[in-house]
Amino acid sequence: MSTTSPPRPPAVGSPEDTQADPSKRWGRFLNRVTESPVWNHPVAQYATGILAFLLFLLVISVPLDLTEQVIFAGTTFAVALLLRRTKGRVTTLAMMTLSISASTRYIWWRLTDTVGFENPLDAFFGFGLVAAELYAFTVLLIGYFQTIWPLGRKPVPLPADSSTWPSVDVFIPTYNEPLEVVKQTVFSAMSLDWPADRLKVYVLDDGRRSDFRKFCEEVGVGYKIRGNNRHAKAGNINAALATTDGEYVAIFDCDHIPTRSFLQVCMGWFLKDDKMAMLQTPHVFFSPDPFEKNLETFHRTPNEGELFYGVVQDGNDLWNASFFCGSCAIIKRAPLMEIGGVAIETVTEDAHTALKLHRKGYNTAYLEIPQAAGLATESLSGHIGQRIRWARGMAQIGRLDNPLFGPGLKIGQRLCYLNALLHFFYGLPRLIFLTAPLAYLLFGAHVFQATALMISAYALPHLAHASITNSRIQGRYRYSFWNEVYESVLAWYIMRPVLMAFINPKLGKFNVTAKGGVIEEAYFDWGIARPYLVLLIANLLGFAVGVWQLVFQDNPEITTLFINMLWTGYNIVLSSASLAVASESRQVRVTPRVAAALPAAIRLEDGKVLTCQTDDFSQQGLGLTVPDGVQIPTGTKLQVSLFRSDEEGVFPAVVTFGGKGRLGVRFDDLSLAQQAELAALTFSRADAWVGTWGQRQQDKPLSSLGGVLAIGVRGINELANNIVKSLRVRRTSNAK
Amino acid sequence: MKVLAVVSSKGGVGKTTVTANLACALARQGRTVVVLDLDPQNALGLHFGINPSEFRGISRASLAQQSWKSVVFESRTGVYVLPYGVVNEDDRDRFEHLIETRLSWLRDHLQELNLPPDAVVLLDTPPGPSVYLKQALAEAHLALVVVLADAASYAALPLMQRLVQTYCAGQPNFSEALYVVNQTNNSRQLSKDVSNVIRTSFGDRVVGIIHQDQSVGDALANDLCVLDYESGSQAANDFRACAEKIAQRLPTRTATA
Numbered sequence A: 001m002s003t004t005s006p007p008r009p010p011a012v013g014s015p016e017d018t019q020a021d022p023s024k025r026w027g028r029f030l031n032r033v034t035e036s037p038v039w040n041h042p043v044a045q046y047a048t049g050i051l052a053f054l055l056f057l058l059v060i061s062v063p064l065d066l067t068e069q070v071i072f073a074g075t076t077f078a079v080a081l082l083l084r085r086t087k088g089r090v091t092t093l094a095m096m097t098l099s100i101s102a103s104t105r106y107i108w109w110r111l112t113d114t115v116g117f118e119n120p121l122d123a124f125f126g127f128g129l130v131a132a133e134l135y136a137f138t139v140l141l142i143g144y145f146q147t148i149w150p151l152g153r154k155p156v157p158l159p160a161d162s163s164t165w166p167s168v169d170v171f172i173p174t175y176n177e178p179l180e181v182v183k184q185t186v187f188s189a190m191s192l193d194w195p196a197d198r199l200k201v202y203v204l205d206d207g208r209r210s211d212f213r214k215f216c217e218e219v220g221v222g223y224k225i226r227g228n229n230r231h232a233k234a235g236n237i238n239a240a241l242a243t244t245d246g247e248y249v250a251i252f253d254c255d256h257i258p259t260r261s262f263l264q265v266c267m268g269w270f271l272k273d274d275k276m277a278m279l280q281t282p283h284v285f286f287s288p289d290p291f292e293k294n295l296e297t298f299h300r301t302p303n304e305g306e307l308f309y310g311v312v313q314d315g316n317d318l319w320n321a322s323f324f325c326g327s328c329a330i331i332k333r334a335p336l337m338e339i340g341g342v343a344i345e346t347v348t349e350d351a352h353t354a355l356k357l358h359r360k361g362y363n364t365a366y367l368e369i370p371q372a373a374g375l376a377t378e379s380l381s382g383h384i385g386q387r388i389r390w391a392r393g394m395a396q397i398g399r400l401d402n403p404l405f406g407p408g409l410k411i412g413q414r415l416c417y418l419n420a421l422l423h424f425f426y427g428l429p430r431l432i433f434l435t436a437p438l439a440y441l442l443f444g445a446h447v448f449q450a451t452a453l454m455i456s457a458y459a460l461p462h463l464a465h466a467s468i469t470n471s472r473i474q475g476r477y478r479y480s481f482w483n484e485v486y487e488s489v490l491a492w493y494i495m496r497p498v499l500m501a502f503i504n505p506k507l508g509k510f511n512v513t514a515k516g517g518v519i520e521e522a523y524f525d526w527g528i529a530r531p532y533l534v535l536l537i538a539n540l541l542g543f544a545v546g547v548w549q550l551v552f553q554d555n556p557e558i559t560t561l562f563i564n565m566l567w568t569g570y571n572i573v574l575s576s577a578s579l580a581v582a583s584e585s586r587q588v589r590v591t592p593r594v595a596a597a598l599p600a601a602i603r604l605e606d607g608k609v610l611t612c613q614t615d616d617f618s619q620q621g622l623g624l625t626v627p628d629g630v631q632i633p634t635g636t637k638l639q640v641s642l643f644r645s646d647e648e649g650v651f652p653a654v655v656t657f658g659g660k661g662r663l664g665v666r667f668d669d670l671s672l673a674q675q676a677e678l679a680a681l682t683f684s685r686a687d688a689w690v691g692t693w694g695q696r697q698q699d700k701p702l703s704s705l706g707g708v709l710a711i712g713v714r715g716i717n718e719l720a721n722n723i724v725k726s727l728r729v730r731r732t733s734n735a736k
Numbered sequence B: 001m002k003v004l005a006v007v008s009s010k011g012g013v014g015k016t017t018v019t020a021n022l023a024c025a026l027a028r029q030g031r032t033v034v035v036l037d038l039d040p041q042n043a044l045g046l047h048f049g050i051n052p053s054e055f056r057g058i059s060r061a062s063l064a065q066q067s068w069k070s071v072v073f074e075s076r077t078g079v080y081v082l083p084y085g086v087v088n089e090d091d092r093d094r095f096e097h098l099i100e101t102r103l104s105w106l107r108d109h110l111q112e113l114n115l116p117p118d119a120v121v122l123l124d125t126p127p128g129p130s131v132y133l134k135q136a137l138a139e140a141h142l143a144l145v146v147v148l149a150d151a152a153s154y155a156a157l158p159l160m161q162r163l164v165q166t167y168c169a170g171q172p173n174f175s176e177a178l179y180v181v182n183q184t185n186n187s188r189q190l191s192k193d194v195s196n197v198i199r200t201s202f203g204d205r206v207v208g209i210i211h212q213d214q215s216v217g218d219a220l221a222n223d224l225c226v227l228d229y230e231s232g233s234q235a236a237n238d239f240r241a242c243a244e245k246i247a248q249r250l251p252t253r254t255a256t257a
Helices: A015-034 A042-061 A064-086 A089-113 A120-146 A177-192 A209-219 A232-242 A262-266 A267-270 A288-295 A306-317 A333-338 A349-359 A380-400 A411-425 A427-443 A454-476 A482-501 A525-554 A558-582 A674-681 A702-734 B016-026 B044-048 B057-061 B089-101 B106-112 B133-140 B151-168 B189-205 B214-221 B236-247
Strands: A166-174 A199-205 A220-226 A246-253 A254-260 A274-279 A329-332 A363-366 A372-373 A593-595 A601-602 A609-618 A621-625 A637-644 A647-660 A662-667 B001-008 B033-037 B081-084 B121-125 B143-148 B178-182 B207-210
Touching: A015 A288, A042 A089, A064 A089, A064 A454, A089 A120, A089 A454, A120 A306, A120 B081, A166 A177, A166 A232, A177 A199, A177 A209, A177 A254, A177 A454, A177 A674, A199 A209, A199 A232, A199 B207, A209 A220, A209 A674, A232 A246, A232 A333, A232 A349, A246 A262, A246 A333, A246 A411, A254 A525, A262 A267, A267 A274, A274 A349, A288 A482, A288 A558, A288 B044, A288 B057, A306 A363, A306 A454, A329 A482, A333 A349, A349 A363, A349 A380, A349 A411, A380 A411, A380 A482, A427 A482, A427 A525, A454 A558, A454 A702, A454 B057, A482 A525, A482 A558, A482 A674, A482 A702, A525 A558, A525 A702, A593 A601, A601 A621, A601 B236, A609 A637, A609 B236, A621 A647, A621 B178, A621 B189, A637 A674, A647 A674, B001 B016, B001 B089, B001 B133, B001 B151, B016 B033, B016 B121, B016 B178, B016 B214, B033 B044, B044 B081, B057 B089, B057 B106, B089 B151, B106 B133, B133 B151, B143 B151, B151 B178, B178 B189, B189 B207, B207 B236, B214 B236
Parallel strands: A166 A199, A166 A246, A199 A220, A274 A363, B001 B121, B001 B143, B033 B081, B033 B121, B143 B178, B178 B207
Antiparallel strands: A246 A329, A254 A372, A274 A329, A593 A609, A601 A609, A601 A637, A609 A621, A621 A662, A637 A647, A647 A662
């Protein structure tokens, strides 16, 4: 407001105005204090640091009795809730500080005041729980460090003169995926916007299939094979590196379809930074992963991977520790050759390759702009198998090339790698948390040597601060409590491989049979569900015992029982939510179908052309929205046009269904040239499918909890239905 | 008032149809739109539901030294139509002689109409060089060249470019020549190639790619422009887009219009 403007009339009952001025004055005061030149002096800096550290020690270690602790914790949490209302990263840092204080205070108290166990049974369960808690605490701390200031890197424009742009080889490794799937990626790779004389596309076929060779020859892309399949994908890429010569290599899994802008968006950083060796973009999926499919949360709740690509990788980037994730990335050839090609020592060759590059002093980057998309693993068993591989590989890295030791890394990089590694050890701790209250309910063990109220007064602030702080950091990329479901589902399966690989890197290979591709009929995967079933039954039993004690026992320890039963209740929700994931719903498409509203037109047999738009597209056909009243019988042949600004492709098609302003068409015998054109007008376009990334609502912890509860109910329901179903099947087969 | 001359070097490219449908689309934007038929075939009126036996028109009015106001027909879609009218051979000769000798004939008559500033006048001209084309281009702010996406049409383009050069060069009003590719069908490779060549040669001066669409013909049979007949058709869509691009080159509509 300028000083010459007339005074405004006093605001009556307008909270905005009455609050604005004092807070502005407060803000000005703070600015004056923080911008004072005093802070540039090292003495001031060290003095403040030491003072802050002493205060921190005081805050975490001073013993308080119940009332005092409740008041202290309550006030601190109220401050955090107030802070949460303001925007900005500084607030997030302040909330992290409060959360770290509350958690450290809890752990301090836990280690000094609650572990005087009286008998071996208590000690066994008690120390087990302490160990799990220490693990969770460490991961929390490193997690804060990792995501302290997500870099939010932006693309660097390329020089206007495209003759100075470097040469790029695009590698599409494949082993046993169908040609239909690989075709799409090849077509899109061919239509990447890059000078044609400096772009070469290669299909690296470890399946050595003749139809692949024929296809590559027909469309004019390179086809590479080798004499063996050693070291799987890593070996496949290394073999191709030996016979190609582009200055850069872009790698796409054969079902990851790049948009045409991929190279132009990503390459700029390499030209700007000479030490840049690798740039990764997010992996996004056209199709729901098994969680999203079986829980029907696709496009509503962020999936398991979104946290990694939305927050963690961007956080890593600050520390120059972005990982290579195997696909949708560019690597500079010279540094890659310097480290001997893609790493082959572990089963997570991608992360290990990045680690080796970092050790040599090269930089890596992460651009949080989806520039390619693929198909998610269809079945839960396949999904688990993939996570086992990641977990096992990270454990192998921990043994063979531990990022905490060895040359070349900065402390930030070491910690980021350490967290990536530690992350996969959640199996055992998660199982401990899922069963801990049972130690008391079923065996009468006192895992805490403290009163239930004291435990609540210390533990609740620790959990609550961590919850709201993480909710703020992860906001649009992971909703509260969902992570617990994801981890509960995987815990049992990744625990053994990780521990075994850590003991001996060669061990820990477990095969989970992927049912693959199409799931013809909905079914309940009893085999996968067994561990959750055991957990559920154990927790239900514990809960029942708790109820029995409350009702029939003389002098029950009411608060202790109550807290343990509450915890057990939460564990029941998690176990039944895990069961819901094991209920596989039908999945019929082998190739992706993408929802997108693109301009289109249909030419009917009588020569009329109707303008319309797509609802979705796939390699096989289109779903269209047509004007009301348009009736076209099934089986009618027509021509359908797709537009991209002035570009138009016309494709012959057959109507497969129609009604209520909707029309489904299937493409009719497209030539290879038409298939390539279709790819350019659909999957390759940058505007077609990137819409949902990071566009979700900010997390609301309570409604997320509601969502998880609903999934739990769903799990019990599915379980009951499937028990009834299998009993009925058994009875009819017995009758025969 | 802005004048848009719709021209072509070849006959049969759908120039009259383009004029009529474009007029409808421009009128939909809320402008005052006048179409003037300078083609002795007198076909433009048919697109606006004017009785085929109606003989009044600008030819007779000009010869009789009457104001054109007496031969303005208002169509159902709100477009003002000035038909060529029906004349016998002698009268046509006299009329064309009149135009040839009076260089300000078109300008005078248009000024007499007292059109509002946001008005657009579309001139439909006969194909190739003619007295009508000469005056139309001399008066035009914009020339709209209609071509088909075929080889012959493409080959005839330079002729039209020369005519535009000859008649428009030095005219203070004239701003640029625009292009519309009519009746494209991208399922035919030739059609697709020619559209692409025209687009690459003229860039954003190509203001319309009109699809070959039976709805256009059906609309004419029903005395309607395709926007009114089959609003959801691709051709209607194309004409709307084309009118939009042309509108960007016209002064913005005033609130009083």
